[in-house]
Amino acid sequence: MSAIEVGLKVILLFFVLVTIHEWGHFYFAKRAGILVREFAIGFGPKIFSYKKGETRYTLRILPIGGFVRMAGEDPEIVQVNPGQTVAIKLNKQNEVTFLYLDQLDRRSNVIIGVVEQIDLERALRLSLDVDGEKVTYPIDPQAMMVTKGTETQIAPYDRQFGSKSVGKRAIAIVMGPVMNFILAIVLFFIVVIMSGVFTNVKLDSVLAGKAGEKSGLQKGDIIMSIDKQPIGDDREKLVTSIQSSAGKPMTWVIDRAGNPITLQVTPEMEAGAGKLGVVISGDRRSATLGEVFTGTYDQVVGTTIGIVTGLQKLVMLQFKLDDLGGPVRTAQVSAEFAKMGLTYLISWAATLSLYLGIFNLLPIPALDGSRLLFMGLEALRGKPIDPNRESMVHFVGFALLMLLMVAVTYNDILRLIKG
DSSP states (O other), rough: OOHHHHHHHHHHHHHHHHHHHHHHHHHHHHTTTTTEEEEEEEEEEEEEEETTTEEEEEEEEEEEEEEEEEESSHHHHHHHOOTTEEEEEEEESSSSEEOSSSSSSGOOOEEEHHHHHESSSOOOEEEEEEEEEEEEEEEEEEEEEEEEEEEEEEEOOGGGGSSHHHHHHHHHHHHHHHHHHHHHHHHHHHHHHOOOOEOOOOOEEEOOSHHHHHOOTTOEEEEEEEETTEEEEEEHHHHHHHHOOOOOOOEEEEEETTEEEEEOOEEEETTEEOOOOEEEEEEEEOOHHHHHHHHHHHHHHHHHHHHHHHHHHHHHHOOOOOOOHHHHHHHHHHHHHHHHHHHHHHHHHHHHHHHHHHHHHHHOOSSSSHHHHHHHHHHHHHHOOOOHHHHHHHHHHHHOOOOOOOOHHHHHHHHHHHH
C-alpha cells in the first residue's frame, strides 16, 4: 500500500470522526431553531470555506477537532450605537434587510441616517434621523450587517443558543458524543460481519525465547483446554488465565495437526501480569445474525471498559508522559492499522469514535461534558450561570487542553526522531 493511499485513508478517518460529532451538534441545534453561524472541521486559519443558507462551512488547517458556532455563544456582531451613521437597504415590505456600517458613500439604493434607537434582538426595530426627519423601520429577522466587506446575519433572541430551554440546549450538546457512539456501534457491527466469528483459539505466532516457546508451544497449536477447563472459541478466557497465572504451572491440552498433546505451561511475570509471548488468533466462519449482534455488543462493552480504565489511570496520574499520545501519534497508529487492512482500520475507527464520545463527556472545561454540567447546575438553580464566568472557565480549559496538546505533540515528534 502506497504512502499516499495510507495518508488518504488516515485523513478520511479523522474527517469522518470529527464530522459525525459536529453534525450531531449542528443538526439538533438547527432543529431547536438556533442560528448556526459556522460548521468547522479543524482549527486555525481557513483553507476552504463556502456558505449555504445561514451557515458557513469551513475546513481549517489544524486537524485536531472541529466546532459548531451557534448564535449567542460568543460576542459575534459589531455593536451599533445611537448617534452612529449607517446606511440601510429595504425590501418590498419596507423591512431592513441590510445594515451597512462603513463605506456608506459607496452604497447604492440605500437610506443613510443617524441611529436614534435600535433593537436587533427583541423588538427588531430601527429608528433613524434622516435629514432631520425621524423614521422607524422594522428589521427583517434575517437581516445582514455589513462591515469591512463581511456580511453577518443578525440573531434575534429567539434564534440564540441561550434563549432555548435547558433540555433543547442539552440535546444539542450531548448529540455530538452520541453520534460518535452510534458510529462506533455501526462500525463494530460491520467489523463482526466482515471478520466473522472464531471457531477455536489458535496460536498465530510464538516469540522466540519467551515462556510459550520454553513450554513447547508452537505456531498453529489449537488450545483445547487449560487445567481441564474447555477453551472453545473464548479468547478472553485464555488471556485471563494466562495473565492471572504468572509463575504457576498450567496444564494445557492442545491440538497439533490433529493430535492431542498435553503440555505444562508456565507464564512469566511481565508488566504486572502473566505473559507467554504468543499471538492469539483462530479459525473463523461467517457470523449468524444473532452472533453479529452479540459480537457487536461484546466489542462495544469491552472497548468501553478499556477506555474508561485508561482514563481512570489518567485521572489518578498513573502514567508517564511517554504513555500519552497526541494527534501525531494517533495518526501514526492509524497509518499502521491502514496498512494492516480494511477490517483493522474500521475496528480502529470504531475504537477512536468511542473514545472521542467518552472523552467529550468528561466534565473538563471546554468539553461537552463541562457544558452539560453547567446546564445541570442551571436546572437545579432555576437560573443560568453568569455567561461571563462560564465563558472564562471554558476559555481557561481550552487553553490548558491546547497546552497539553502541544506537550504531547512535542513528545510524539521526539519519539519519531528517536525511532
